[in-house]
Amino acid sequence: MVATWGAILYPVLRFLRPRAATASGALEVVAPFRVKEILQAKNNPFDFGGKPCLVVLTPDGAKRLAAGQAIQADDLRAFNAVCTHVDCTVKYRQENGDIYCACHEGIYDLNGRNVSGPPPRPLEAYVVTLRGEPGQEEIVVSKQSPA
Amino acid sequence: MNTRRRFVGFLEERLGLDVLLGLARNKLVPIHASTPFYYFGGMAIFLFLVQIGTGILLSLYYKPSPDQAFESVQAIVTEVDFGWLIRSAHSWSANLLVGVLFLHLLTTFMMRAYRRPRELTWMTGIVLLGLFLAFGFSGYLLPWNELAFFATRVGTAIVGVVPVVGKQLLLLARSGEDVTGDTLARFYSLHVVVLPMLTFAVLGVHLFLVQKHGMSVPEKIVADARSKGGLRAMPFLPHFLLRDMVGWYLALAILAALAALFPWELGDKADPFKPAPDNIKPEWYFLFMFQALKVLPAHLGPFEGEVVGVLFFGACGLIVLFAPFLDRGKISRAVLASLAAVAVAFFIAMTSWGWFSGAEQTTLRVILGGIQTVVVLPLLIPFTAPGSNGRKLVYAGLTLAIAVLAVATWWETLG
Numbered sequence: 001m002v003a004t005w006g007a008i009l010y011p012v013l014r015f016l017r018p019r020a021a022t023a024s025g026a027l028e029v030v031a032p033f034r035v036k037e038i039l040q041a042k043n044n045p046f047d048f049g050g051k052p053c054l055v056v057l058t059p060d061g062a063k064r065l066a067a068g069q070a071i072q073a074d075d076l077r078a079f080n081a082v083c084t085h086v087d088c089t090v091k092y093r094q095e096n097g098d099i100y101c102a103c104h105e106g107i108y109d110l111n112g113r114n115v116s117g118p119p120p121r122p123l124e125a126y127v128v129t130l131r132g133e134p135g136q137e138e139i140v141v142s143k144q145s146p147a
Numbered sequence: 148m149n150t151r152r153r154f155v156g157f158l159e160e161r162l163g164l165d166v167l168l169g170l171a172r173n174k175l176v177p178i179h180a181s182t183p184f185y186y187f188g189g190m191a192i193f194l195f196l197v198q199i200g201t202g203i204l205l206s207l208y209y210k211p212s213p214d215q216a217f218e219s220v221q222a223i224v225t226e227v228d229f230g231w232l233i234r235s236a237h238s239w240s241a242n243l244l245v246g247v248l249f250l251h252l253l254t255t256f257m258m259r260a261y262r263r264p265r266e267l268t269w270m271t272g273i274v275l276l277g278l279f280l281a282f283g284f285s286g287y288l289l290p291w292n293e294l295a296f297f298a299t300r301v302g303t304a305i306v307g308v309v310p311v312v313g314k315q316l317l318l319l320a321r322s323g324e325d326v327t328g329d330t331l332a333r334f335y336s337l338h339v340v341v342l343p344m345l346t347f348a349v350l351g352v353h354l355f356l357v358q359k360h361g362m363s364v365p366e367k368i369v370a371d372a373r374s375k376g377g378l379r380a381m382p383f384l385p386h387f388l389l390r391d392m393v394g395w396y397l398a399l400a401i402l403a404a405l406a407a408l409f410p411w412e413l414g415d416k417a418d419p420f421k422p423a424p425d426n427i428k429p430e431w432y433f434l435f436m437f438q439a440l441k442v443l444p445a446h447l448g449p450f451e452g453e454v455v456g457v458l459f460f461g462a463c464g465l466i467v468l469f470a471p472f473l474d475r476g477k478i479s480r481a482v483l484a485s486l487a488a489v490a491v492a493f494f495i496a497m498t499s500w501g502w503f504s505g506a507e508q509t510t511l512r513v514i515l516g517g518i519q520t521v522v523v524l525p526l527l528i529p530f531t532a533p534g535s536n537g538r539k540l541v542y543a544g545l546t547l548a549i550a551v552l553a554v555a556t557w558w559e560t561l562g
Contacts, residue, residue: 018323063546087304091422
């Protein structure tokens with residue numbers, strides 16, 4: 001009896017497990033907007049291996065951009081945009097200088113630290129590098145530090 | 148006439164219909180102050196039938212894939228004749244059904260109808276409520292709109308915080324780490340195959356038990372009736388059934404008005420990489436949990452806030468399920484009654500808080516709030532003595548709610 005049920009249920013349970021193809025292994029992505037477009041970018045967050053990725057400007061970076069000065073990689077931060085509370089997608093609020101989750105009103109600072117509301121942990125941070133001619137730099141986001 | 152009799156005889160010989168008819172003819176329904184509460188069960192079955200009918204119609208055009216789901220629902224409401232009405236009726240009747248089930252649960256609890264030997268009738272009822280909430284949750288994702296997407300992300304993430312098995316349950320529900328097309332396929336299968344099959348089975352047991360044990364009568368009414376020479380009763384066929392059908396008509400009238408005057412919105416198509424929109428909210432019957440998760444701090448002692456919240460609501464669910472076995476004497480009964488009063492107050496307070504925060508369409512919300520009040524307050528009438536202050540308070544509350552409802556409706560339609 002046990003063997004019969006085992007023989008029936010084991011394949012069924014295995015069948016219900018998510019298939020491997022749904023998990024992405026991408027380690028690096030180029031943001032779909034350039035550095036100078038970040039404040040107007042409609043597609044921020046964007047797709048990074050199946051997860052939303054958010055790029056934000058630090059306050060110093062925002063000042064530099066407003067003054068027309070060159071932006072460094074240090075002026076940008078990138079995060080996994082999935083809220084650490086219950087998985088909503090967060091957004092960048094330039095006017096408030098923070099990252100906000102509209103679902104349960106969780107707030108993170110621009111370093112991804114949870115500072116208000118129910119999120120229990122900081123956002124997962126990614127590494128940002130810049131590539132290309134000054135003024136036309138692309139934003140490269142990766143899950144590992146460059147070698 | 149002869150042919151008809153022969154046909155009935157043919158059926159009786161083969162199906163044994165006379166047994167069922169005999170049961171129906173001999174069934175008696177007690178008459179007392181709380182008798183109107185019996186109609187909620189019939190209304191729930193009626194609304195479930197509406198769900199089945201409109202659900203089958205929607206399935207003729209609906210396509211369960213991320214590329215086509217939203218567009219197919221859009222086509223239903225914009226291109227198919229009366230598609231907007233069928234979808235609106237499906238969505239509104241789902242909401243009304245959950246509302247009626249809550250009232251059925253509450254009134255059954257107030258009458259202590261779960262007393263021996265009806266413990267399993269109560270438990271199958273709670274399982275049915277759980278199944279209908281699962282219907283609501285799984286059906287919510289199907290239009291693949293922004294609201295549905297985040298509601299599913301949040302709902303499944305809540306499952307994911309359950310200690311030990313949470314992660315596995317999350318993967319099972321989402322069919323992966325994220326909400327994707329595979330999740331939509333799973334929810335569709337759950338919504339149109341698995342849940343209906345389970346519901347039919349549990350509903351069958353529930354109705355069998357109601358038939359077997361008869362309608363429960365509150366103890367006080369039974370004791371009072373004994374001293375007056377017994378309880379009055381009416382035959383189920385046709386007296387109670389005809390009264391029950393008035394309840395169905397009432398449900399149909401409310402459903403038709405809501406579906407026609409407030410067509411269910413479709414919203415924007417889900418984009419898995421867009422941030423959650425401002426003022427996002429789940430359906431009203433999940434709002435209390437949503438609001439509680441919003442106000443819980445990030446950490447409560449060594450635990451994360453949402454873990455404590457999920458465990459708390461899980462424990463509440465178990466208390467409700469096993470209430471018949473917890474009600475063992477005067478003290479436990481008083482504790483249960485107090486807990487129930489706190490739970491209802493918590494539900495109403497948290498739902499209202501979530502409902503009115505950042506409200507859009509304020510008038511609609513006031514109208515719905517007024518309807519809820521007008522429906523809930525009369526439940527207290529059988530429990531208050533005629534002419535008492537309690538009864539007067541209920542009447543005053545009802546008058547106020549009806550006045551607010553009338554003004555809000557006038558404002559919405561003519562203002």
